[in-house]
Amino acid sequence: MRELRYNPLTGQWVMVSAVRKKRPWRPKDYCPFCPGSEETGYGWEVLILPNRFPMLSFDAPRPENAGFYKKARAIGQCSVIVETPEHDLKDLDWLTHEQMAKVVKLWKNVTEELKKNPKVAYLAIFRNKGEEIGVSLIHPHGQLYALPFIPLKARLKLENSRNYYNRHGECLFCRILEEELKGERLIYENGSFAVFMPFFASWPFEIHIYPKRHVQWLTQLEENEVEDLAEAIRVATGTLNEVLGRDMPYSMMVLQAPFKGNYEFYHLHIEFYPILRDNGKIKYAAGIEMGTWEFTYDGVPEENAEKLREACKKVLGRLGAKGGCPEAVE
Template sequence: MVMRELRYNPLTGQWIMVSAVRKNRPWRPKNFCPFCPGGEETGYGWEVLLLPNRFPMFSFNAPKPESKGFYKKARALGQCSVIVETPEHGLKDLEELSIEQMTKVVQLWKQITEELKNNPHIAYLSIFRNKGEEIGVSLTHPHGQLYALPFIPLKVRLKMENSRRYYNRFKKCLFCKILDEELKGKRLIYENNDFILFLPFFANWPFEVHIYPKRHIQWLTQLTQAEILNLADILRVTTGTLNSLFERQMPYVMTVYQAPFKGECPFYHLHIEFYPLLREKDKLKYAAGIEMGTWDFTYDGIPEENARKLKNACKKIKDKIDMRGKCV
């Protein structure tokens, strides 16, 4: 039986995901892509596809581990899936998808959120996207992933704690307040009718950018059809902007932050964060001593100056991408 379990860190309150099967993942196979049409799992005639991860961290059939003594273990109950974003293998990033194709991807995000939201084993759904060899992406066909988790991750809990505290004190959503501040324009990069893209005042990574919906919502399931279209638009613009910044493909991690599935969270706000790895064209921003040791980041540069660079990069792609909004 393959070992798959959760181990609790009593010092931080985190669950550590342990899986022996993960070490067997293939690294960039040259002669075969499992995500291309015509494969054993993919078949033909699809536009976007949800596939089970072959090397999952979580499973609804995960065994119950023995937990004796001081340390605590738990079942790795959940789901790990791959979101294949297009049948086309050679596309490099989301801005190369048509707006219609990108809309189908966002609709799939919404659909899977709806399906998993009522599952009693799932506390939180993380939809994310890794891009670039520097991140450790093992397959280059355009794809994202989802982890349906039986616990709420520490970073999400911290955001909830602080937003709940602010809401109780000021009767206003903390994310909505941040949105109001960023709409003033210093770090605002792009906006359409329903979303804004900005480099936050408190960025960790040199060219970190966030996407906020203008409407106060908690889950992807609450998006209207118009908002789905405009989310697709701003995702294409965001990746296009990052890739035009240094005129090379930007490695990054993208994460969709929704509210947890259990309970009500009127103080929380759906948002998306991008963590790009480059600080200059040929220089990576490493999470080194102070970042790894304390989880507190040093910022290499001035956020407002880097925001100006991103604004210029956004304007450079205006003729390349059919934008539904405007670069600021």
């Protein structure tokens, strides 16, 4: 059984899939993403595969009528993006720059492909890392969900950025970028992208990546911007893995505009949600966060931004990054 169920209280669609119960959990003697497996074969550097346990599919059956409640077909696509043939690489900062650029190009190409599909309203490209996050397979990989609806969080961002644009005649994201480039929470920047902790961070070491040019989709990035984004992502993940002296579990999301409609007021961006607040201490989304969706922040964002900046300086040499970290703002 695979279907969408509508929550009339929040306006959200819940994706329901019975097949998800069958997912393997960290198998010790077999990796389906390594070269030579039944799914992967040989001779590849970055690979996109169909998710064997999908929430969505383009041949999803039509659900039975639910009476008062509303159901819909779970139309869409769930794919796995295998980022490297190497099983034991710790994170994206351990990819070469060339390999990370190939991953970004795959993101760009699959965005272009799925934008042509009239059944897809929104593309979510994301990455989970770490056992604490619940990653079932440790081979480096990301995922994508091609959704038939626009998710609630995306709708809220669209509404707020549209309202700001109508009032002020400028992009809200561009204004946020202008503020963050002043340096207090800026971690790293190169020619095309800025890496920073936002003023409104919810997670202790939350990191955002914004393009300096106003674009809505990955498909609009020029070749040099693809290269700069690859570098910015390697720097961001290297910084997160350095700041507490251990691998950082996190979720990452690439946030683009929806595919249907005009969104000149929107701005491509990437967000990292690291779940540690200190070494061995998890920032749990508990009662107030789960019950109200309002986050508490334990500490001072600017102090954690300084820790991230110092961690960033330590990894730049290893990564061969061309950009730099600002000095602390007094």
